[in-house]
Amino acid sequence: MRVFLRLLGFMRPYWWRVLLGVLLGVATVASNVGLLATAAYVISAAAVVPFLAMLTVPVYLVRLLSVSRAVSRYAERLVSHDVTFRLLAELRTRFFIRLAPLAPARLLKYRSGDLLVRVVKDVEELQNVYLYSFSPVAVALSVCALATLVLFTFDPAIAFVALGFLTATGVGVPVLVRALSKGLGRRQLRLRAELDARIVDDVQGVQDILAFGREGGEQHEISTINTRLGLVQRRMALVTGLQNALSDLMMNLAMVAVLIVAIPLVAAGEMDGVFLAFIALVVLGSFEAVAPLGAAFQVLGRSVGAGERLFEISDSEPQVTDLPEPLSLPQDGTLALDRVSFRYDEDGSPALRDVSFVLRPGSRVAVVGPSGSGKSTLAGLILRFWDPDSGEVRLGGWDVRCYAQGDLRAMIGVVSQDTHVFNDTVRNNLLLADPEADDASLYRAIGEAHLTGLVEGLPGGLDGYVGEQGQRLSGGERQRLAVARALLKDAPVLVLDEATANLDTVTERELLGTIRELMRGRTTLQITHRLVEMETMDEILVLDEGQVVERGTHEELVRKDGQYRRMLAVQDGMLATA
Amino acid sequence: MRLYLGATVLIGLLVAVVTVAQMAFLSKIVDRVFLKAGGGEQAVTLLLMLAGTAVLRAGLLWVRETTAQQGAVRVKNDLRERLFAHVLRLGPAYANSERPGELTTTLTEGVERLDPYFARYLPQVLLSAVVPLLVVAYILPRDAASAVLLVVTAPVIPVMMVLVGSYAEEHTRRQWLALSRMGAHFLGALQGLPTLKAFGRVAAEEEKVERVSGEFRERTLKVLRYAFLSGLVLEFMTAAAIALVAVVLGVRLINGAISFQDAFLVLLLTPEFYRPLRDLGIHRHAGMEGKASAERIFEILDTPVPPDGTVQENLSGELELSFSGVRFTYPGRDLPALDELSLTLPAGSRTALVGRSGSGKSTLVGLLLRFLDPDAGVISANGVPSGDLPAVAWREHVALVPQRPHLFYGNVLENIRLAKPDATRSEVERAAELAGAAEFIRRMPHGYDTQIGERGLRLSGGEAQRLAIARAFLKDAALLIMDEPTSSLDPESERLVRDALDRLTRDRTSLIVAHRLNTVSTADRIVVLHEGQVAETGTHAGLLERKGHYSLLADAYEDVPV
C-alpha cells in the first residue's frame, strides 16, 4: 500500500490533467448511459404518444449524447495516456539517474538482464497504476452516485438495489480477484526477470555454450522458465475470465433485480411504465464504469510489485557519495594512499591491508604481484568506485572523499582490466574521453595507440562499428582502442591495469614507449604482471594478499632476493628451461 | 493453435446467440409490463429465463477467456523456444553482430506481444465477420428498414479501419523499433556504467536515456493517437446509429408500423451489431503490435544457419588436424583475415601459434570450432572434413579456452561444470587444481559455492581466466585449444598452468595461442602467423636462428638497458 501511494505521488505535478481525465471519463460513461436510456425512452414514449413532435427534446438529447459519447471518450484517452506516458518516461530517466551512482559496487549482485527488465518493463508496468487504478475508481464512484441519484427520482428501492449490485461489482469482484491472483503478479515479474537475465547471459556467452556443447542444457533451462511463466499466465487468464464473467453476470442480474422491484410498481400504477425500459438501460449502462475495476485490481499486484522492484534499487544508498559542498581540486596533484584497508564482502577476506604509497606528479610507479593480490582493487579505490574501510586515499593532501567524484575522475585517465567497449563506432568510443575532440586529435590518439592500421582497414574508418563489446576487433585491437581512449582524455594521472596483456611483444614495447613519452612530466600508475621495462619505473610495489610486501626500484628489488626477484626468475626461468 | 482458435470463435458465436436471446427476453418483459399491463406468472418465467441467459453468458465468457489464453501461451512458448534455439545455432558470429539487449527484448517482450494477437485479435477477426450478420439476420424479419440501415452503415467501419490502420501500422513498427532500441541502449549503458563513470560521461548518458525514453514515449503516443482516432470513429458510428435507429423506430412506432416489443429489441440489438466491429478496432491495435514484433521474430528465424554436416564419423583416439587452403574474410572487411592458410597439427603434438595482434590467430580458432565457416579450403580431422560432421558432434572433441571467456551468473562449481555437467566434485577440484585455481577458490568465502557474479565480475582478471582454464581441463577432449590462456596471469600462476599443460597435452593434440613466448617455447612446434598467412614454422631455437618474425617478437626486450 505504501508503495502504491508512493507511486500515486508521482502524479501530483500533473493533478489538473488527471482531474480532466476523470471528468472526461465520467462524461464518457454518463453519455453512454444517457444515450441508451434516452433512446429507450424515445421508443417507449413513441408507443404511447400520437406525434413525434412531442419527443423533440429527447430526440435532440439522443443526438447530442451520441456525439458527446464519442468525443469525450477520445479526449479522455488522449489526456490520460499523455499523462501516463509522460510520467513513465520521467520515471525511467529518474530511475537511471538513481542507478548510476550505485555502479559498480551496489549493482554487482544484480544481473544486467534483471536491471534491464526493471528499467524497461517494470517501468512500463506502472502504467496500470496510472491508467487503470486511480481514475477508473474516481470515475466509478462518480457514475455510481449519478446513477443512484437518477434512479432515486423514480423510486428509492430501485436506487438501492442498483447501488447494491454496483457496489458488489465494483468492490466485491476486485477484492475476490485480488485474493485469487495474489502472488501471481509478483511471480510473473520474477520469472520474467529471470528469463531476461538468463537470455542476456546466454547470448553474451554463446561462444562458451557452443564450445562446451551446452545448447541442450540451456534450452532446457529456458524452456523450464517458459513453462512456469506459461503456468502463471494461464492462472491469470482463469482469474481474468472469472472476473469478466462475474462483472457481466452482476450487470445482468442487477437488471433482473431492478425489474423485479419495478414491475409491481408499474402494475400497481405507482410508476409510469414508459420509464421501465429507461430504468433498465440506466442500470445496464452504469456497469461500464465498475466493470474495469476487476481487471485493474488483478494487475495491480503486479504493478505494485514492479514499483517495489524499482524502489528497491532507487532507495539503495550508494557506496560512494559526495559531500554536500565538495572541495575544488587542489593545485598539487600528489596521490597518496595512507594505510588503506578494504574488503569487498563483510564475510570475505580483505582485498587490501594497510597499503600506503605516494604517487608524486611526474612519477612512474608499477604495481606487480600475483593474480588476486589486490592490484585492480587499488585502481578501483583511486577512482572511487569503492571507498576504503579504513585509511585514506588522498589527493593534494586531502581525503578524496572531500572532492566531487566527477572532479576526481576527470584527473585520471584509465585503462581498466575489463574495459568496456561500446557497441558503437570507433569514433564514438573515443569521444567518450573527450566529446569535443576533432578528427585530427582522434587520429593522433589512434596513432599513439598504434591502431592506425586497423582504422584504415575498417570499413568506414573512424565510423566503422566495433561490434558488441568490441567483438569485431581482435583482442589486442580492442585493448589498444581502450588505450587510445585513455590517452585522448589527456589527464594528469594515467592508470593502466594490465593494459598490454593482450598484445604481442613488439606492439607492447612500442606502445609502452609511446606512453612513456606522452606521460613525461605526468603521473603513471602501471599495474602489471609482465615484468618488462621495470627498469624505467621510479618505484615498484610488490603486492601479495593485499599487502605491500616489497617496494623499491628495479635494481633495489633485484638485489634484495625477495618476491620480486622470484617472480622475475620464474618469468625468465620459463624461457631458460626451453 | 487452430483448435484453440476454433474453440474461441465458436464460444464467441455462442455468446452472441445467448446475448440475442437475452435481449429478446428483456424486450418481451418490458413490453408485457409496460403495454399489456401484464405481470404475474408470465413475467416471472421470463425473468427466470433472463437470469438463466445471464448465467449462461457469464459461463461462456469465462471459458472463452481461458481457451484463448491457453492457445496463446502455447504459441508463445513454442516460438520463444524456437527463437532461442535458433539464436544459439547461429552462434557467436551472429550474436556479436546483433545487440544482446535487442535480441533479448525480442525474445521476451516481442514474443509476449503476440499474446493479444493470438488470444484476441485473430478470433475477433472471424467473429466480426459472422456476428453482425447473425444479428442482422435476426432483425431482418422484425424490422427490415433498421436491418438495411445497419447493413449500409457497417462497411464504413472496416473501410475507416483500413484507412487509419495503414498509417498506424507504420507507426507501430517504429514504436517496436524504439522499444527494442531502448532495450539495446539500456543494456549497453548498464554494463558500461563503470566505464562511463571513469570518463565522466554519466551526465551525458542520462541525457541520452532521457532522449531514448522520450522517443519511445512519443512513438507510443503516436501509435495510440491513431488507435484512439479509429476508436473515435467506431464509437461515433455506433452512437450515431443508435440515435438514428431510435428516431426511425420512434417514427414507425407512431405510425403503427412496428410493435413496441420489436422496436425495443431492435434498439437493444443495435449496439450488439456494432460490438464485434468495435472490439475488432480495439484489438486491432494490439494485433498490429504483435505483427510488428512478429516481423522481427521471423526475420531472426529466417536467418539461414549454415548447412550442418551429417556424417556420423567416429573420431576416436588422437586427432590429426589439418588446414588446407583456408581463406576467411569477415563480412564488410576488404582484406581476408586468413588467406590460403595451410597447416597440419600432427596427432598428439603441441603446437604454439604466435603472431602480431590482429594477424588472425583468434580467427583460426573460430574456424576450428566452426563458429565461422571458411570461404574456401577445408579443415579436417584425421582426414574427415570437420564441416561434414554435425557441429555439435565435432565440438565434443574440442576443449576451448577462448580469448575472452564468458563466466555465467552462478557459483564457481557451476561455471567449471559447464564443460561436463555430470562431473563429480572431485573431478572439478582436480581440474581447478591443474589450472592453479584451487587455492584461491578455497580462500573464497564459500569455496566452490561462492557466487562469482555475472561475467565473473566479482573475480580478479586472473582468477576468471583460471576458471576458464579449469573448465577446459575438465572437458578432457582430444583436442585442446587455448587462445591466450595466460594473458592475465602472473609468472607464478602462468608457470603452474604451463606445468599442467605439459602433463595434460602429452597424449593429445593441442594448439596454444600466446603472446608470451615463455609460454610457447616448450611447444613441439611454433607456427608464426603474419597477416593471415603462415610466415614461419619451427622450434623455438630454430626460429630464433632464422631471424624472421619470431625472433623479432622474441627479441623485443633483449636490448633494454638494465
Ligand SMILES: Nc1ncnc2c1ncn2[C@@H]1O[C@H](COP(=O)(O)OP(=O)(O)OP(=O)(O)O)[C@@H](O)[C@H]1O
Ligand atoms: N567485486 C568483487 N567482489 C568480491 N570480491 C572481489 C571483487 N573483485 C575482486 N574481488 C576479490 O578481491 C581480490 C583482489 O582482486 P583484484 O581484482 O584486485 O586482484 P588483482 O591483483 O587485480 O588480480 P589479477 O592480476 O588477477 O587481475 C581477489 O581475491 C578477488 O577475488
Ligand SMILES: Nc1ncnc2c1ncn2[C@@H]1O[C@H](COP(=O)(O)OP(=O)(O)OP(=O)(O)O)[C@@H](O)[C@H]1O
Ligand atoms: N567479428 C569480426 N568482424 C570483423 N573483423 C574482425 C572480426 N574479428 C576480428 N576481425 C579482424 O580480423 C583480423 C584478425 O583478427 P583476430 O582476432 O584473428 O586477430 P588475433 O591474431 O587473434 O589478434 P590478437 O592477438 O590481438 O587477439 C583483425 O584485423 C580484426 O580486426
Ligand SMILES: [Mg+2]
Ligand atoms: Mg586485476
Ligand SMILES: [Mg+2]
Ligand atoms: Mg586473438
